[in-house]
Amino acid sequence: MDPTKAPDFKPPAKDEQLNPPPDPTSSIPNSDPIIPYVLADNNESIDAPFNLEMNKKIKSRINKSSFSHVGSSNRSQSNHIPLNENEFQPLSADISSNDDDEFSSDKDAPTTASQNDIRTVEEKLKLIKDTEEQIRAIKIGVQKNQIADLEEVPHGIVRQAKSIENYEFPTHRLSNKLHNPNKLPLVIVACGSFSPITYLHLRMFEMALDAINEQTRFEVVGGYYSPVNDTYQKHGLAPAHHRVRMCELACERTSSWLMVDAWESLQSSFTRTAKVLDHFNHEINVKRGGIMTSTGEKIGVKIMLLAGGDLIESMGEPNVWADNDLHHILGNYGCLIVERTGSDVRSFLLSHDIMYEHRRNILIIKQLIYNDISSTKVRLFIRRGMSVQYLLPNSVIRYIQEHKLYINQSEPVKQVMGGKE
Numbered sequence: 495m496d497p498t499k500a501p502d503f504k505p506p507a508k509d510e511q512l513n514p515p516p517d518p519t520s521s522i523p524n525s526d527p528i529i530p531y532v533l534a535d536n537n538e539s540i541d542a543p544f545n546l547e548m549n550k551k552i553k554s555r556i557n558k559s560s561f562s563h564v565g566s567s568n569r570s571q572s573n574h575i576p577l578n579e580n581e582f583q584p585l586s587a588d589i590s591s592n593d594d595d596e597f598s599s600d601k602d603a604p605t606t607a608s609q610n611d612i613r614t615v616e617e618k619l620k621l622i623k624d625t626e627e628q629i630r631a632i633k634i635g636v637q638k639n640q641i642a643d644l645e646e647v648p649h650g651i652v653r654q655a656k657s658i659e660n661y662e663f664p665t666h667r668l669s670n671k672l673h674n675p676n677k678l679p680l681v682i683v684a685c686g687s688f689s690p691i692t693y694l695h696l697r698m699f700e701m702a703l704d705a706i707n708e709q710t711r712f713e714v715v716g717g718y719y720s721p722v723n724d725t726y727q728k729h730g731l732a733p734a735h736h737r738v739r740m741c742e743l744a745c746e747r748t749s750s751w752l753m754v755d756a757w758e759s760l761q762s763s764f765t766r767t768a769k770v771l772d773h774f775n776h777e778i779n780v781k782r783g784g785i786m787t788s789t790g791e792k793i794g795v796k797i798m799l800l801a802g803g804d805l806i807e808s809m810g811e812p813n814v815w816a817d818n819d820l821h822h823i824l825g826n827y828g829c830l831i832v833e834r835t836g837s838d839v840r841s842f843l844l845s846h847d848i849m850y851e852h853r854r855n856i857l858i859i860k861q862l863i864y865n866d867i868s869s870t871k872v873r874l875f876i877r878r879g880m881s882v883q884y885l886l887p888n889s890v891i892r893y894i895q896e897h898k899l900y901i902n903q904s905e906p907v908k909q910v911m912g913g914k915e
């Protein structure tokens with residue numbers, strides 16, 4: 495937990511400009527193809543419920559502006575996230591009662607539109623409604639991808655390189671298309687040790703997925719583990735290539751949407767989480783230009799950090815995270831926090847100035863079935879020759895056995911007993 499032990503760690507001073515300054519190539523670009531409002535989440539709370547009325551108004555507004563675009567190309571502007579600035583969804587602060595009047599009034603009805611155009615728009619709106627209903631119907635019950643027989647996924651596929659020279663960003667499970675025309679794309683990134691990855695770490699993503707689907711207007715298009723670099727020097731950290739491989743084994747054979755990215759682990763030194771998120775932004779939004787909508791246009795993908803309550807609470811510890819980094823992480827990306835048994839994340843959020851400032855960009859996820867599987871305890875069990883069956887995937891257990899991991903380590907009793915460093 496203590497990056498101050500990293501050889502290159504310098505304690506940040508209050509309001510210090512980052513030193514070294516953030517790599518300009520990895521900062522969030524504010525030009526195409528990223529839509530700042532996507533990253534800023536329209537200045538609305540991440541868990542603001544999907545607002546049908548607002549949605550209607552937005553569609554109506556987009557349709558109005560789209561009349562000037564509707565031509566022989568028949569390029570639809572109504573059922574996807576707009577690309578041009580003057581077609582952005584209005585900021586929450588901009589929606590006033592005057593806007594209500596404007597939206598509901600007939601006086602602004604497009605005069606240039608032909609009956610044909612109107613029919614096209616009506617058809618588009620019907621299509622959106624039908625798609626929404628279909629998506630809702632499909633979402634009931636156990637999802638097909640959850641019952642996929644992933645044990646049939648071939649063994650032995652190694653996706654992540656062991657050196658930065660051979661590194662490639664994994665995209666084999668990154669959706670290349672947004673399915674729901676009324677949602678914005680979101681990629682979830684979990685940073686941590688994962689030494690080893692357990693079923694809790696896998697469940698965290700599923701809990702996040704449910705919360706996102708249920709409470710936000712985002713569609714999850716991918717999920718990544720980013721195991722921390724070896725220089726993090728935390729007790730019990732197996733070498734990074736083993737942790738990456740264990741995450742890979744766990745994802746490949748238990749999940750249909752999770753991936754592992756070795757970039758952070760392959761760096762020559764500890765990489766701050768803010769820069770890790772910049773790396774994802776760079777790979778997904780800058781290099782790939784975001785994601786395709788149902789109408790074939792590309793839009794920016796929001797990226798959020800997934801973390802447990804303990805990691806978030808470490809943000810309140812002095813000299814661990816730089817304030818500038820916290821503003822960057824919470825303000826530009828956002829955070830999904832899985833509540834940890836016994837920790838009061840909400841009170842913490844209330845008491846932490848920077849967190850409170852960015853609270854709209856933070857979603858707290860309640861564990862409905864408490865899971866407190868601890869990697870520290872798993873390592874202890876392995877050392878004591880005890881069973882770890884059903885705490886982590888078989889493929890990971892097998893890997894630990896094969897590579898004789900965690901056998902000859904000792905860890906401070908304080909850490910094993912829960913008083914983490």
Ligand SMILES: Nc1ncnc2c1ncn2[C@@H]1O[C@H](COP(=O)(O)OP(=O)(O)OP(=O)(O)O)[C@@H](O)[C@H]1O
Nearest residue numbers: 686687688689801802804805832834866868869870
């Ligand atoms: N019981 C838990 N509830 C919620 N989140 C958790 C829990 N345990 C770990 N996490 C989260 O999982 C992510 C990765 O955890 P990480 O492997 O770094 O620590 P850990 O699982 O606590 O392992 P260790 O026991 O080695 O400290 C972090 O965001 C952490 O907060």
Ligand SMILES: O=C(O)c1ccc[n+]([C@@H]2O[C@H](COP(=O)([O-])O)[C@@H](O)[C@H]2O)c1
Nearest residue numbers: 495497685686687722766767768814815
């Ligand atoms: O970016 C930072 O300044 C920073 C400070 C402390 C911790 N982190 C990250 O938080 C994660 C903590 O993991 P863990 O195992 O200590 O819970 C790990 O991915 C670290 O890189 C990051």
